[in-house]
Amino acid sequence: MLSENPRHPYYPIDTVIAQYTPNETSLLSLLTTASIGTTAVLSAVFILVRILRPSLSRADQIAILWFFLSGTMHCLFEGYFMLNHNRMGSAQDFFGQLWKEYALSDSRYMTADTMVLCMETITVLVWGPLCLLVVYAIFTRSSLRHPLQMTVCLSHLYGDSLYYATSLYDHYVHERSYCRPEPFYFWVYYFLMNFIWIVVPLYYFLQSVRTIQNAFERLETTSFGRKTR
Structure with missing residues (x-):
């Protein structure tokens, strides 16, 4: 019979x-199977x-791949956590074992932490489908592409x-770290794997801002030209 609190490799x-x-x-x-x-x-x-859609630019094709990857990860991988958060410690299916490996950098995923669970639930139900x-929208060249992309x-x-803020606050203020002490888990799992979802979204956010800005500038120029005739 399994112990209620067996020894584990997670911190604290x-x-x-x-x-x-x-x-x-x-x-x-x-990692091989996931890759x-x-x-x-x-x-x-x-x-x-x-x-x-062969006429799509290479940039739009890459954008489709990025948002498809994000959407499927949110809905499937993070959806798995949302549905199975109370049994993560004993999970032995593929997604469960991936989460247990990642949780070496953030044990909150092993304890159904309130903040993490709420954040992931919103991600699964709202941001993944979006x-x-x-x-x-990119595939159909919809005019809603950039408002949705920016959101x-x-x-x-x-x-x-x-x-980042919640876990680092606990680490530095409450002296409670959720990551194992080895640098690999902090810099590769915790920092790098999440930082990708800051760098790439920041690029596409600025792309949408510039596109919408340019559209309004052209509209204002056209309207001004009509008024001066």
Whole structure:
């Protein structure tokens, strides 16, 4: 019979993770499967876009891949956490083991932390579908593309900032760290893997701001030209 609070590798060491069992699959196998699966899905999307909408620019094709990746990760991977947050310690399916590996950098995912659970739930139910709606807007050249793109990018910037701020506040103010002490887990898992969702959304947010700004400037120029005739 499993102990209610078995020993585990997560920090703080006094964290209670009910029914914890170590991953049965090696890290190399988990990362290889995730990489192959992600590459295969994105390649299929890229080929379909090239076939169905060959006139799209390369920049728009890359944007579709980014927002599709974000949307599917939010809805599927983070959706898994939302639905299974109370049994993460004992999970041995593929997504569960990936979360247990990532949680070495943030044990809040093993304890159904309120902030993390609420943030991920909003991400799954709102921002994930909105990312996929941006994909559709780019594909169909909808005029809603940039308002939607700007909204979802701002949500990523806010969500990541809040995610960093809450854990770092606990670390420096309450002296409670959720990350293992090895630099790898902090800089690669915690910092780098989340920082991507700041850098890329910031680029697309600024792209939308410039596009909307240029559209209004052209509109004002056209309106002024009509008035002076």
